[in-house]
Amino acid sequence: MTRRPGKAISIRGIAMTYASASGSAVEALAPIDLEIGAGEFLVVVGPSGCGKSTLANILAGFGKPTAGVALIEGTPITGPAIDRGMVFQSYALFPWLSVTGNVEFGLERKGLSKSARREVALGYLQSVGLADFADRQVDELSGGMKQRVAIARAFAPEPSVIFMDEPFGALDALTRRALQKQLLQIWEEHRKTVLFITHSVPEAIFLADRIIVMTARPGSIKTEIRVALSHPRDTTSAAFRDYERSIYAQLDEELVKSFAVEAADLRQGAAAD
Amino acid sequence: MLWRAAPLVVAFAVIVAVWQTVIWVFAPHVSLLPPPLLPAQEFWKLLASGELFVHTGMSLMRVVSAWLLAGCVAIPLGLAMGWSTRFERIADPFVELFRPISPLAWIPLAILWFGINEAGKIFVVFIATFFPTLISTVAGVKRIDPVLVHAGQVLGCIDQQSLFRKVILPAALPSIIVGLRISFGTGWAAIIAAELVAARSGLGYLIANGMEVLRADKVLVGMVMIGLLGVAFDALFRQLSRRYSWGRT
Numbered sequence: 165m166t167r168r169p170g171k172a173i174s175i176r177g178i179a180m181t182y183a184s185a186s187g188s189a190v191e192a193l194a195p196i197d198l199e200i201g202a203g204e205f206l207v208v209v210g211p212s213g214c215g216k217s218t219l220a221n222i223l224a225g226f227g228k229p230t231a232g233v234a235l236i237e238g239t240p241i242t243g244p245a246i247d248r249g250m251v252f253q254s255y256a257l258f259p260w261l262s263v264t265g266n267v268e269f270g271l272e273r274k275g276l277s278k279s280a281r282r283e284v285a286l287g288y289l290q291s292v293g294l295a296d297f298a299d300r301q302v303d304e305l306s307g308g309m310k311q312r313v314a315i316a317r318a319f320a321p322e323p324s325v326i327f328m329d330e331p332f333g334a335l336d337a338l339t340r341r342a343l344q345k346q347l348l349q350i351w352e353e354h355r356k357t358v359l360f361i362t363h364s365v366p367e368a369i370f371l372a373d374r375i376i377v378m379t380a381r382p383g384s385i386k387t388e389i390r391v392a393l394s395h396p397r398d399t400t401s402a403a404f405r406d407y408e409r410s411i412y413a414q415l416d417e418e419l420v421k422s423f424a425v426e427a428a429d430l431r432q433g434a435a436a437d
Numbered sequence: 438m439l440w441r442a443a444p445l446v447v448a449f450a451v452i453v454a455v456w457q458t459v460i461w462v463f464a465p466h467v468s469l470l471p472p473p474l475l476p477a478q479e480f481w482k483l484l485a486s487g488e489l490f491v492h493t494g495m496s497l498m499r500v501v502s503a504w505l506l507a508g509c510v511a512i513p514l515g516l517a518m519g520w521s522t523r524f525e526r527i528a529d530p531f532v533e534l535f536r537p538i539s540p541l542a543w544i545p546l547a548i549l550w551f552g553i554n555e556a557g558k559i560f561v562v563f564i565a566t567f568f569p570t571l572i573s574t575v576a577g578v579k580r581i582d583p584v585l586v587h588a589g590q591v592l593g594c595i596d597q598q599s600l601f602r603k604v605i606l607p608a609a610l611p612s613i614i615v616g617l618r619i620s621f622g623t624g625w626a627a628i629i630a631a632e633l634v635a636a637r638s639g640l641g642y643l644i645a646n647g648m649e650v651l652r653a654d655k656v657l658v659g660m661v662m663i664g665l666l667g668v669a670f671d672a673l674f675r676q677l678s679r680r681y682s683w684g685r686t
């Protein structure tokens with residue numbers, strides 16, 4: 165697959181307003197403009213409920229925005245496609261398939277022969293250190309192992325973009341660190357464009373080329389920060405700490421607003437009842 | 438495998454012991470409750486003459502054919518109802534209206550419509566097996582984690598057809614198998630009832646006939662056979678559903 169240099173994703177005025185069950189509308193995303201470069205590792209942080217998942221789901225093709233367009237390598241998004249992979253917080257492995265069965269799933273859809281997809285799958289499992297577990301059933305694996313399988317599964321069909329919505333959110337701190345390193349390895353090897361959502365500021369700084377800080381709902385881009393540190397990044401360095409301080413400062417402002425929005429929601433909900 | 442049957446064997450022995458004690462203590466008339474030895478002898482006699490095989494075979498044939506037939510209708514219908522909310526909204530009221538009617542309540546109509554030939558009994562068992570299969574299938578599809586569907590889509594199942602084949606069906610399969618297991622049980626109960634009132638063969642008929650000629654031993658042979666086969670089929674299905682038990686953790 166050839167990839168044109170330049171923009172992998174162009175987001176132009178994408179906005180989302182949900183019609184809630186009670187009839188009132190929830191403006192989840194304010195119009196957003198954003199360009200993501202090919203091979204870039206972009207991390208999005210923001211208060212809970214600010215529309216991060218909404219944005220990722222629109223880009224993955226699961227939902228249509230109420231305004232705006234998003235282009236993937238120049239082509240408007242009309243629905244999900246194998247060219248845009250995703251890693252989910254809850255792993256979303258297929259429990260009826262083995263570990264390789266999961267990794268081979270997308271390869272089969274792409275029409276690879278049985279032997280070819282086994283070989284490719286084993287290669288990716290090797291990258292995440294799970295080649296020895298290829299023929300296990302997925303429910304035998306720990307959470308960290310499951311997410312490594314999910315990462316291998318997302319990379320294997322060679323999509324141009326991979327979305328990761330809080331992929332390490334359910335893992336313990338140590339497993340999380342290990343998976344961050346493994347993700348960087350596999351990303352450096354294959355150079356896919358990654359859009360990664362997290363609540364963890366250190367995780368964002370450890371991984372990102374660029375960090376987008378979002379505002380409280382309706383989510384829009386508050387600031388973006390380029391992380392000019394070379395890999396592997398030392399999380400205890402002064403430079404790392406400086407990034408942390410400035411991002412927390414930005415987030416704290418939004419958290420206050422986010423709490424106010426949530427409180428208003430509750431009051432309104434109580435009034436409606 | 439065998440040690441699992443041990444509690445059943447013990448329970449069986451206890452029942453026989455209590456039975457024999459009742460005989461010693463109360464000495465009921467033999468046409469009401471014979472000693473255990475009598476039905477055991479009758480069992481051998483019916484087995485040797487092949488009569489037991491014929492009756493068991495007839496009952497089984499009716500259950501299996503009606504159960505398969507019901508599965509062929511209920512599973513596709515259930516998949517469609519679970520998948521399409523619009524279709525479910527249309528179909529669900531019909532299901533809700535028919536479901537509370539016991540399959541046994543259909544027996545009189547079945548006799549009126551079909552007489553006592555095979556179609557009537559297959560009809561009753563069809564009703565008895567249809568709803569459990571349908572309801573389990575619908576629930577199986579509705580319980581699928583939407584994230585699994587999304588995962589299937591970004592891995593190349595773009596059209597509904599491939600999504601159905603590659604994700605929906607395997608994800609719902611454990612629940613479908615549970616439905617088939619439950620419905621086999623309800624079907625087995627229903628066929629006996631149908632044969633009690635409208636048959637010239639089958640285990641239900643064996644029991645009804647035993648009653649008419651005041652042969653409690655014959656009745657008991659039929660009952661024991663029904664129990665044994667019920668246990669055997671449930672064990673078989675349990676084994677099957679263990680193999681297909683993903684997604685219920």
Ligand SMILES: Nc1ncnc2c1ncn2[C@@H]1O[C@H](COP(=O)(O)OP(=O)(O)OP(=O)(O)O)[C@@H](O)[C@H]1O
Pocket residue numbers: 182183184190191192210211212213214215216217218219381
């Ligand atoms: N399908 C939906 N219908 C109605 N409202 C929705 C729907 N999905 C999300 N929302 C609302 O839109 C807002 C943004 O949700 P979203 O899940 O995108 O936030 P998020 O930034 O991913 O939050 P978190 O950090 O908690 O994952 C929230 O207020 C949420 O309640």
Ligand SMILES: [Mg+2]
Pocket residue numbers: 216217218329
């Ligand atoms: Mg989210």
